[in-house]
Amino acid sequence: MPSWQASRTKAASKKELGYQPARPTKEEPSFGGVVELGAHWIHGPSRGNPVFQLAAEFGLLGEKELSEENQLVETGGHVGLPSEICTSSGRRVSMELVAELASLFYGLIDQTREFLHATETPVPSVGEFLKKEISQQMASWTGDAETKKLKLAILNSFFNVECCVSGTHSMDLVALAPFGEYIALPGLDCTFSRGYQGLTDRIMASLPKDTVVFNKPVKTIHWNGSFQEAAFPGETFPVLVECEDGACFPAHHVIVTVPLGFLKAHQDIFFEPPLPTEKVEAIRKIGFGTNNKIFLEFKEPFWEPDCQFIQVVWEDTSPLEDLTPTLQDSWFKKLIGFVVLPAFESVHVLCGFIAGLESEYMETLSDEEVLLSLTQVLRKVTGNPQLPAPESVLRSCWHSARYTCGSYSYVAVGSNGADIDLLAQPLPVDNPSTQLQMLFAGEATHRTFYSTTHGALLSGWREADRLIGLWDSQVQQPRPRL
Known part of the structure:
Protein backbone atom coordinates (compact mmCIF):
# COMPACT_ATOMS: atom_id res chain seq x y z
CA MET A 1 0.00 0.00 0.00
CA PRO A 2 1.27 3.52 -0.70
CA SER A 3 2.47 5.64 2.16
CA TRP A 4 0.40 8.62 0.95
CA GLN A 5 -1.99 10.09 3.48
CA ALA A 6 -5.21 11.77 2.45
CA SER A 7 -5.21 15.55 2.58
CA ARG A 8 -7.11 17.63 0.09
CA THR A 9 -7.39 21.23 -0.94
CA LYS A 10 -9.44 22.81 -3.66
CA ALA A 11 -8.18 25.80 -5.57
CA ALA A 12 -8.24 27.21 -9.07
CA SER A 13 -7.72 25.50 -12.39
CA LYS A 14 -4.80 25.25 -14.73
CA LYS A 15 -3.34 23.34 -17.58
CA GLU A 16 -1.83 20.22 -16.18
CA LEU A 17 1.21 19.94 -18.36
CA GLY A 18 4.47 21.77 -18.79
CA TYR A 19 7.72 20.36 -17.61
CA GLN A 20 10.00 22.98 -19.13
CA PRO A 21 6.25 23.15 -18.12
CA ALA A 22 -7.46 24.29 -14.26
CA ARG A 23 -8.69 22.63 -12.52
CA PRO A 24 -9.22 21.99 -8.98
CA THR A 25 -6.15 20.96 -7.10
CA LYS A 26 -5.77 18.10 -4.74
CA GLU A 27 -2.55 17.53 -2.88
CA GLU A 28 -1.23 14.47 -1.09
CA PRO A 29 1.54 14.88 1.50
CA SER A 30 3.98 12.17 0.61
CA PHE A 31 7.48 10.99 1.48
CA GLY A 32 8.24 14.26 3.26
CA GLY A 33 7.13 16.20 0.17
CA VAL A 34 3.98 16.88 -1.82
CA VAL A 35 2.57 15.42 -5.02
CA GLU A 36 -0.06 17.44 -6.85
CA LEU A 37 -3.05 15.51 -8.12
CA GLY A 38 -4.43 18.67 -9.69
CA ALA A 39 -2.93 22.05 -10.52
CA HIS A 40 0.83 22.03 -10.23
CA TRP A 41 2.71 24.51 -12.42
CA ILE A 42 2.54 28.26 -12.59
CA HIS A 43 2.28 28.77 -16.33
CA GLY A 44 4.07 31.88 -17.55
CA PRO A 45 5.56 32.99 -14.21
CA SER A 46 6.23 36.64 -14.95
CA ARG A 47 4.95 40.10 -14.06
CA GLY A 48 1.69 39.62 -15.98
CA ASN A 49 0.73 36.53 -13.99
CA PRO A 50 -1.17 37.26 -10.77
CA VAL A 51 -0.56 33.76 -9.36
CA PHE A 52 3.17 34.29 -9.77
CA GLN A 53 2.94 37.75 -8.24
CA LEU A 54 1.07 36.45 -5.19
CA ALA A 55 3.47 33.52 -4.80
CA ALA A 56 6.41 35.93 -4.91
CA GLU A 57 4.72 38.28 -2.45
CA PHE A 58 4.09 35.41 -0.03
CA GLY A 59 7.68 34.12 -0.30
CA LEU A 60 6.64 30.77 -1.77
CA LEU A 61 9.17 30.62 -4.62
CA GLY A 62 12.91 30.12 -4.79
CA GLU A 63 15.62 32.36 -6.15
CA LYS A 64 15.69 30.63 -9.54
CA GLU A 65 11.94 30.90 -10.01
CA LEU A 66 12.04 34.59 -9.14
CA SER A 67 15.00 35.41 -11.38
CA GLU A 68 14.61 37.93 -14.17
CA GLU A 69 16.10 35.39 -16.56
CA ASN A 70 13.33 32.87 -15.85
CA GLN A 71 10.63 35.51 -16.25
CA LEU A 72 11.84 36.55 -19.69
CA VAL A 73 11.88 33.09 -21.30
CA GLU A 74 9.40 32.88 -24.18
CA THR A 75 8.05 29.33 -24.48
CA GLY A 76 5.03 30.12 -26.63
CA GLY A 77 3.08 27.86 -24.29
CA HIS A 78 4.88 24.82 -25.73
CA VAL A 79 6.17 21.91 -23.69
CA GLY A 80 9.95 21.57 -23.52
CA LEU A 81 11.81 18.67 -25.10
CA PRO A 82 12.04 15.46 -23.06
CA SER A 83 15.28 14.35 -21.43
CA GLU A 84 14.93 11.08 -23.30
CA ILE A 85 12.41 9.47 -25.59
CA CYS A 86 11.76 5.72 -25.65
CA THR A 87 9.80 3.61 -28.09
CA SER A 88 7.42 0.80 -27.27
CA SER A 89 10.05 -1.71 -28.41
CA GLY A 90 12.69 -0.32 -26.07
CA ARG A 91 14.65 1.75 -28.59
CA ARG A 92 16.13 5.14 -27.73
CA VAL A 93 15.40 7.90 -30.22
CA SER A 94 18.05 10.48 -31.04
CA MET A 95 17.34 13.90 -29.58
CA GLU A 96 18.24 15.43 -32.93
CA LEU A 116 -7.78 33.95 -35.40
CA HIS A 117 -9.28 36.80 -37.43
CA ALA A 118 -9.73 34.93 -40.71
CA THR A 119 -13.15 35.09 -42.36
CA GLU A 120 -12.98 31.36 -42.92
CA THR A 121 -10.68 28.45 -42.10
CA PRO A 122 -9.49 25.60 -44.34
CA VAL A 123 -10.69 23.02 -41.80
CA PRO A 124 -12.76 23.29 -38.61
CA SER A 125 -10.25 21.92 -36.07
CA VAL A 126 -6.64 22.26 -34.95
CA GLY A 127 -6.15 18.51 -35.39
CA GLU A 128 -7.32 18.49 -39.00
CA PHE A 129 -5.06 21.44 -39.80
CA LEU A 130 -2.02 19.74 -38.27
CA LYS A 131 -2.68 16.48 -40.09
CA LYS A 132 -3.26 18.21 -43.41
CA GLU A 133 0.06 20.09 -43.14
CA ILE A 134 1.99 17.01 -41.97
CA SER A 135 0.62 14.99 -44.89
CA GLN A 136 1.91 17.61 -47.31
CA GLN A 137 5.34 17.84 -45.67
CA MET A 138 5.77 14.06 -45.74
CA ALA A 139 6.32 14.30 -49.47
CA SER A 140 9.74 15.86 -48.86
CA TRP A 141 10.86 13.36 -46.23
CA THR A 142 13.90 11.31 -47.10
CA GLY A 143 14.94 7.97 -45.65
CA ASP A 144 13.50 4.49 -45.64
CA ALA A 145 9.95 3.47 -44.80
CA GLU A 146 10.91 2.48 -41.25
CA THR A 147 12.31 5.96 -40.54
CA LYS A 148 9.17 7.63 -41.90
CA LYS A 149 7.04 5.36 -39.73
CA LEU A 150 9.07 6.32 -36.66
CA LYS A 151 8.69 10.01 -37.49
CA LEU A 152 4.92 9.65 -37.63
CA ALA A 153 4.91 7.77 -34.32
CA ILE A 154 6.93 10.57 -32.70
CA LEU A 155 4.54 13.17 -34.11
CA ASN A 156 1.66 11.15 -32.74
CA SER A 157 3.24 11.41 -29.29
CA PHE A 158 3.29 15.21 -29.70
CA PHE A 159 -0.41 15.09 -30.54
CA ASN A 160 -0.96 13.22 -27.27
CA VAL A 161 1.07 15.84 -25.40
CA GLU A 162 -1.04 18.60 -26.92
CA CYS A 163 -4.21 16.75 -25.87
CA CYS A 164 -2.93 16.90 -22.28
CA VAL A 165 -2.11 20.60 -22.63
CA SER A 166 -5.55 21.37 -24.06
CA GLY A 167 -7.44 18.95 -21.83
CA THR A 168 -9.16 17.23 -24.74
CA HIS A 169 -9.55 13.73 -26.11
CA SER A 170 -8.45 14.75 -29.60
CA MET A 171 -7.16 17.90 -31.25
CA ASP A 172 -9.87 17.25 -33.84
CA LEU A 173 -12.29 18.54 -31.19
CA VAL A 174 -10.46 21.86 -30.71
CA ALA A 175 -11.69 24.75 -32.87
CA LEU A 176 -9.05 26.16 -35.22
CA ALA A 177 -10.07 29.83 -35.51
CA PRO A 178 -10.37 30.63 -31.77
CA PHE A 179 -7.30 28.57 -30.82
CA GLY A 180 -5.04 31.59 -31.24
CA GLU A 181 -7.04 33.62 -28.73
CA TYR A 182 -5.38 31.83 -25.82
CA ILE A 183 -2.48 33.91 -24.48
CA ALA A 184 0.72 32.22 -23.33
CA LEU A 185 2.56 34.45 -20.85
CA PRO A 186 6.37 34.60 -20.83
CA GLY A 187 8.32 32.80 -18.13
CA LEU A 188 9.75 29.35 -17.57
CA ASP A 189 6.97 27.39 -15.90
CA CYS A 190 7.70 26.60 -12.26
CA THR A 191 6.26 24.80 -9.26
CA PHE A 192 5.68 25.34 -5.57
CA SER A 193 8.12 23.20 -3.62
CA ARG A 194 5.46 22.57 -0.97
CA GLY A 195 2.48 22.53 -3.30
CA TYR A 196 -0.23 24.93 -4.40
CA GLN A 197 -1.79 24.67 -0.97
CA GLY A 198 0.83 27.10 0.29
CA LEU A 199 -0.78 29.75 -1.91
CA THR A 200 -4.38 28.93 -1.01
CA ASP A 201 -3.47 28.79 2.69
CA ARG A 202 -2.01 32.30 2.52
CA ILE A 203 -5.06 33.62 0.67
CA MET A 204 -7.34 31.98 3.25
CA ALA A 205 -5.31 33.47 6.10
CA SER A 206 -6.09 36.95 4.79
CA LEU A 207 -9.84 36.41 5.25
CA PRO A 208 -11.72 37.09 8.49
CA LYS A 209 -12.11 34.05 10.73
CA ASP A 210 -15.02 31.71 9.94
CA THR A 211 -15.63 33.38 6.56
CA VAL A 212 -15.39 30.09 4.67
CA VAL A 213 -17.69 27.15 5.36
CA PHE A 214 -16.50 23.69 4.27
CA ASN A 215 -18.33 20.42 3.66
CA LYS A 216 -21.53 22.11 2.56
CA PRO A 217 -22.30 20.68 -0.90
CA VAL A 218 -24.84 22.87 -2.69
CA LYS A 219 -28.00 21.22 -3.95
CA THR A 220 -29.74 24.14 -5.67
CA ILE A 221 -29.19 27.85 -6.23
CA HIS A 222 -32.57 29.59 -6.16
CA TRP A 223 -32.45 32.99 -7.84
CA ASN A 224 -34.76 35.75 -9.02
CA GLY A 225 -36.77 35.21 -5.85
CA SER A 226 -37.65 36.98 -2.62
CA PHE A 227 -36.22 35.19 0.40
CA GLN A 228 -36.09 36.22 4.03
CA GLU A 229 -33.65 35.61 6.86
CA ALA A 230 -34.58 35.78 10.56
CA ALA A 231 -31.32 37.56 11.36
CA PHE A 232 -32.32 40.37 8.99
CA PRO A 233 -36.01 41.13 9.71
CA GLY A 234 -37.77 43.07 7.00
CA GLU A 235 -35.04 42.46 4.41
CA THR A 236 -35.51 40.26 1.37
CA PHE A 237 -32.83 38.50 -0.64
CA PRO A 238 -33.08 37.56 -4.34
CA VAL A 239 -30.89 34.44 -4.01
CA LEU A 240 -31.09 31.40 -1.73
CA VAL A 241 -28.34 28.76 -1.72
CA GLU A 242 -29.81 25.42 -0.62
CA CYS A 243 -27.33 22.79 0.58
CA GLU A 244 -27.69 19.04 0.45
CA ASP A 245 -27.95 18.85 4.25
CA GLY A 246 -30.92 21.25 4.23
CA ALA A 247 -29.01 24.33 5.32
CA CYS A 248 -29.90 27.51 3.42
CA PHE A 249 -27.97 30.72 2.88
CA PRO A 250 -29.90 33.75 1.59
CA ALA A 251 -27.79 36.26 -0.31
CA HIS A 252 -27.87 39.41 -2.40
CA HIS A 253 -25.30 37.93 -4.78
CA VAL A 254 -23.73 34.54 -5.47
CA ILE A 255 -20.53 33.99 -7.45
CA VAL A 256 -20.72 30.54 -9.07
CA THR A 257 -17.26 29.02 -9.57
CA VAL A 258 -18.07 25.34 -10.06
CA PRO A 259 -16.18 23.63 -12.92
CA LEU A 260 -17.72 23.67 -16.38
CA GLY A 261 -17.87 19.86 -16.28
CA PHE A 262 -20.20 20.03 -13.29
CA LEU A 263 -22.38 22.59 -15.06
CA LYS A 264 -22.57 20.38 -18.14
CA ALA A 265 -23.77 17.47 -16.02
CA HIS A 266 -26.03 19.27 -13.54
CA GLN A 267 -27.04 22.75 -14.72
CA ASP A 268 -30.61 21.59 -15.37
CA ILE A 269 -31.19 20.80 -11.68
CA PHE A 270 -28.60 23.05 -10.04
CA PHE A 271 -30.43 26.31 -10.77
CA GLU A 272 -34.03 27.29 -10.02
CA PRO A 273 -35.38 28.81 -12.18
CA PRO A 274 -33.32 27.20 -14.98
CA LEU A 275 -30.60 29.17 -16.70
CA PRO A 276 -31.50 31.14 -19.84
CA THR A 277 -31.32 29.15 -23.05
CA GLU A 278 -28.32 31.08 -24.39
CA LYS A 279 -26.21 30.34 -21.31
CA ILE A 294 -0.57 8.64 -12.39
CA PHE A 295 2.19 8.64 -9.77
CA LEU A 296 4.46 5.61 -9.49
CA GLU A 297 6.69 5.18 -6.45
CA PHE A 298 10.01 3.37 -6.87
CA LYS A 299 12.49 2.12 -4.33
CA GLU A 300 15.37 2.86 -6.69
CA PRO A 301 15.40 5.05 -9.83
CA PHE A 302 16.06 3.38 -13.17
CA TRP A 303 16.50 6.73 -14.92
CA GLU A 304 19.58 8.95 -15.16
CA PRO A 305 20.16 11.47 -12.33
CA ASP A 306 19.61 14.51 -14.57
CA CYS A 307 16.53 13.09 -16.32
CA GLN A 308 13.44 15.31 -16.07
CA PHE A 309 10.96 13.80 -18.51
CA ILE A 310 10.76 10.44 -20.28
CA GLN A 311 8.54 10.60 -23.35
CA VAL A 312 7.02 7.40 -24.72
CA VAL A 313 6.48 6.72 -28.44
CA TRP A 314 4.23 3.90 -29.59
CA GLU A 315 5.73 2.69 -32.86
CA ASP A 316 2.46 1.36 -34.27
CA THR A 317 0.71 4.74 -34.06
CA SER A 318 0.34 7.63 -36.49
CA PRO A 319 -1.63 10.89 -36.34
CA LEU A 320 -2.72 10.24 -39.93
CA GLU A 321 -4.47 6.96 -39.11
CA ASP A 322 -7.83 6.99 -37.36
CA LEU A 323 -7.58 3.65 -35.62
CA THR A 324 -10.14 2.89 -32.92
CA PRO A 325 -8.78 0.00 -30.86
CA THR A 326 -10.69 -0.97 -27.74
CA LEU A 327 -9.87 1.07 -24.66
CA GLN A 328 -9.36 -2.11 -22.68
CA ASP A 329 -6.46 -3.16 -24.88
CA SER A 330 -4.84 0.17 -25.62
CA TRP A 331 -5.76 2.87 -23.07
CA PHE A 332 -2.14 3.18 -21.94
CA LYS A 333 -1.01 4.18 -25.45
CA LYS A 334 -2.44 7.66 -24.78
CA LEU A 335 0.08 8.03 -21.95
CA ILE A 336 2.60 10.66 -23.04
CA GLY A 337 5.36 9.59 -20.68
CA PHE A 338 6.62 10.39 -17.19
CA VAL A 339 7.83 13.50 -15.45
CA VAL A 340 10.55 12.78 -12.89
CA LEU A 341 9.60 14.43 -9.59
CA PRO A 342 12.26 15.68 -7.16
CA ALA A 343 13.38 12.79 -4.95
CA ILE A 354 -2.87 10.84 -19.83
CA ALA A 355 -5.82 12.67 -21.40
CA GLY A 356 -9.11 11.96 -23.11
CA LEU A 357 -11.36 8.91 -23.16
CA GLU A 358 -8.37 6.72 -22.33
CA SER A 366 -8.39 -0.76 -9.97
CA ASP A 367 -5.04 0.45 -8.64
CA GLU A 368 -3.70 -3.05 -9.17
CA GLU A 369 -4.75 -3.08 -12.84
CA VAL A 370 -3.16 0.34 -13.48
CA LEU A 371 0.02 -0.71 -11.69
CA LEU A 372 0.27 -3.93 -13.71
CA SER A 373 -0.32 -2.18 -17.04
CA LEU A 374 2.23 0.56 -16.41
CA THR A 375 4.79 -1.91 -15.12
CA GLN A 376 4.48 -3.72 -18.44
CA VAL A 377 4.77 -0.41 -20.32
CA LEU A 378 7.95 0.54 -18.46
CA ARG A 379 9.50 -2.86 -19.01
CA LYS A 380 8.80 -2.53 -22.73
CA VAL A 381 10.12 0.99 -23.20
CA THR A 382 13.24 0.40 -21.10
CA GLY A 383 13.92 -2.93 -22.77
CA ASN A 384 14.33 -4.47 -19.32
CA PRO A 385 11.82 -7.30 -18.70
CA GLN A 386 13.18 -7.62 -15.15
CA LEU A 387 12.56 -4.00 -14.20
CA PRO A 388 11.16 -4.01 -10.63
CA ALA A 389 7.52 -3.06 -10.40
CA PRO A 390 6.68 0.24 -8.71
CA GLU A 391 6.16 0.04 -4.95
CA SER A 392 2.80 1.80 -5.17
CA VAL A 393 0.51 3.90 -7.34
CA LEU A 394 -1.51 7.06 -6.74
CA ARG A 395 -3.66 8.71 -9.40
CA SER A 396 -6.15 11.46 -10.00
CA CYS A 397 -9.67 10.64 -11.18
CA TRP A 398 -11.08 14.00 -12.23
CA HIS A 399 -13.74 12.69 -14.60
CA SER A 400 -15.48 10.57 -11.96
CA ALA A 401 -14.97 13.19 -9.23
CA ARG A 402 -18.47 14.26 -8.25
CA TYR A 403 -17.95 18.02 -8.30
CA THR A 404 -15.59 18.37 -11.28
CA CYS A 405 -16.60 15.82 -13.97
CA GLY A 406 -13.35 16.47 -15.82
CA SER A 407 -10.30 18.71 -15.68
CA TYR A 408 -10.49 21.99 -17.60
CA SER A 409 -11.96 23.73 -20.60
CA TYR A 410 -11.02 24.27 -24.24
CA VAL A 411 -12.75 26.02 -27.13
CA ALA A 412 -14.43 23.19 -29.00
CA VAL A 413 -15.39 23.02 -32.67
CA GLY A 414 -18.68 24.89 -32.95
CA SER A 415 -17.83 27.35 -30.17
CA ASN A 416 -15.73 30.50 -29.87
CA GLY A 417 -14.61 33.13 -27.42
CA ALA A 418 -18.04 34.74 -27.43
CA ASP A 419 -19.39 31.62 -25.72
CA ILE A 420 -16.85 32.07 -22.93
CA ASP A 421 -18.02 35.66 -22.48
CA LEU A 422 -21.62 34.48 -22.47
CA LEU A 423 -20.83 31.93 -19.76
CA ALA A 424 -19.27 34.74 -17.70
CA GLN A 425 -22.27 37.06 -18.08
CA PRO A 426 -24.10 37.75 -14.78
CA LEU A 427 -27.79 37.00 -14.35
CA PRO A 428 -30.43 38.22 -14.75
CA VAL A 429 -29.83 40.22 -17.92
CA ASP A 430 -33.37 41.29 -18.81
CA ASN A 431 -33.78 43.99 -16.16
CA PRO A 432 -30.79 46.20 -15.25
CA SER A 433 -32.31 46.98 -11.85
CA THR A 434 -32.17 43.30 -10.85
CA GLN A 435 -28.79 42.39 -12.31
CA LEU A 436 -25.90 40.81 -10.41
CA GLN A 437 -27.85 38.14 -8.54
CA MET A 438 -25.69 35.35 -9.97
CA LEU A 439 -22.15 35.99 -11.17
CA PHE A 440 -19.93 33.41 -12.85
CA ALA A 441 -16.19 32.86 -12.43
CA GLY A 442 -13.66 30.05 -12.91
CA GLU A 443 -11.11 29.19 -15.59
CA ALA A 444 -13.77 28.47 -18.21
CA THR A 445 -15.03 32.06 -17.97
CA SER A 459 -12.02 35.75 -13.21
CA GLY A 460 -12.67 35.81 -9.47
CA TRP A 461 -11.13 39.28 -9.18
CA ARG A 462 -13.26 40.36 -12.15
CA GLU A 463 -16.49 39.40 -10.42
CA ALA A 464 -15.35 40.84 -7.08
CA ASP A 465 -14.62 44.11 -8.86
CA ARG A 466 -18.05 43.95 -10.45
CA LEU A 467 -19.67 43.78 -7.02
CA ILE A 468 -17.38 46.44 -5.60
CA GLY A 469 -18.38 48.70 -8.45
CA LEU A 470 -22.03 48.03 -7.70
CA TRP A 471 -21.80 48.82 -4.00
CA ASP A 472 -19.14 51.51 -4.01
CA SER A 473 -18.11 53.04 -7.31
CA GLN A 474 -15.52 55.18 -5.56
CA VAL A 475 -13.53 52.36 -3.99
CA GLN A 476 -9.89 52.10 -4.99
CA GLN A 477 -8.73 48.89 -6.65
CA PRO A 478 -6.22 47.05 -4.44
CA ARG A 479 -4.12 45.90 -7.41
CA PRO A 480 -4.13 46.31 -11.17
CA ARG A 481 -6.40 43.92 -13.06
CA LEU A 482 -5.52 42.23 -16.33
Missing part, protein backbone atom coordinates in the same frame (compact mmCIF):
# COMPACT_ATOMS: atom_id res chain seq x y z
CA LEU A 97 15.31 13.66 -34.56
CA VAL A 98 13.02 14.57 -31.67
CA ALA A 99 14.07 18.24 -31.92
CA GLU A 100 13.47 18.24 -35.68
CA LEU A 101 9.94 16.89 -35.31
CA ALA A 102 9.19 19.11 -32.32
CA SER A 103 10.17 22.11 -34.43
CA LEU A 104 7.80 20.94 -37.17
CA PHE A 105 4.90 20.24 -34.80
CA TYR A 106 5.12 23.40 -32.69
CA GLY A 107 5.81 25.48 -35.77
CA LEU A 108 2.46 24.29 -37.12
CA ILE A 109 0.81 25.00 -33.76
CA ASP A 110 2.11 28.56 -34.02
CA GLN A 111 0.68 28.83 -37.52
CA THR A 112 -2.82 28.21 -36.18
CA ARG A 113 -2.78 31.77 -34.80
CA GLU A 114 -2.99 33.06 -38.35
CA PHE A 115 -6.65 31.98 -38.47
CA VAL A 280 -27.22 26.68 -21.39
CA GLU A 281 -26.14 26.58 -25.02
CA ALA A 282 -22.76 28.15 -24.17
CA ILE A 283 -22.23 25.53 -21.45
CA ARG A 284 -23.01 22.82 -23.98
CA LYS A 285 -20.75 24.18 -26.73
CA ILE A 286 -17.54 24.95 -24.81
CA GLY A 287 -15.28 21.92 -24.52
CA PHE A 288 -14.32 20.31 -21.23
CA GLY A 289 -12.02 17.30 -21.07
CA THR A 290 -10.08 15.10 -18.70
CA ASN A 291 -6.36 15.04 -18.00
CA ASN A 292 -5.15 12.74 -15.23
CA LYS A 293 -1.88 12.04 -13.46
CA PHE A 344 11.95 12.80 -1.43
CA GLU A 345 14.59 11.34 0.87
CA SER A 346 14.93 7.71 -0.29
CA VAL A 347 11.73 7.61 -2.36
CA HIS A 348 11.61 8.20 -6.12
CA VAL A 349 8.46 9.09 -8.06
CA LEU A 350 7.45 9.27 -11.71
CA CYS A 351 4.33 11.17 -12.74
CA GLY A 352 2.57 9.99 -15.89
CA PHE A 353 0.08 12.14 -17.83
CA SER A 359 -7.84 8.79 -19.20
CA GLU A 360 -11.49 8.38 -18.25
CA TYR A 361 -11.29 4.64 -18.85
CA MET A 362 -8.23 4.47 -16.60
CA GLU A 363 -10.40 5.78 -13.76
CA THR A 364 -12.63 2.68 -14.00
CA LEU A 365 -9.69 0.34 -13.34
CA HIS A 446 -11.73 33.75 -18.93
CA ARG A 447 -11.52 34.26 -22.67
CA THR A 448 -7.73 34.32 -23.06
CA PHE A 449 -6.46 32.43 -19.98
CA TYR A 450 -8.98 29.57 -19.84
CA SER A 451 -7.65 26.30 -18.35
CA THR A 452 -5.16 28.07 -16.07
CA THR A 453 -4.98 28.99 -12.39
CA HIS A 454 -4.20 32.59 -13.28
CA GLY A 455 -7.28 32.68 -15.51
CA ALA A 456 -9.37 31.37 -12.64
CA LEU A 457 -7.91 33.90 -10.21
CA LEU A 458 -8.43 36.80 -12.59
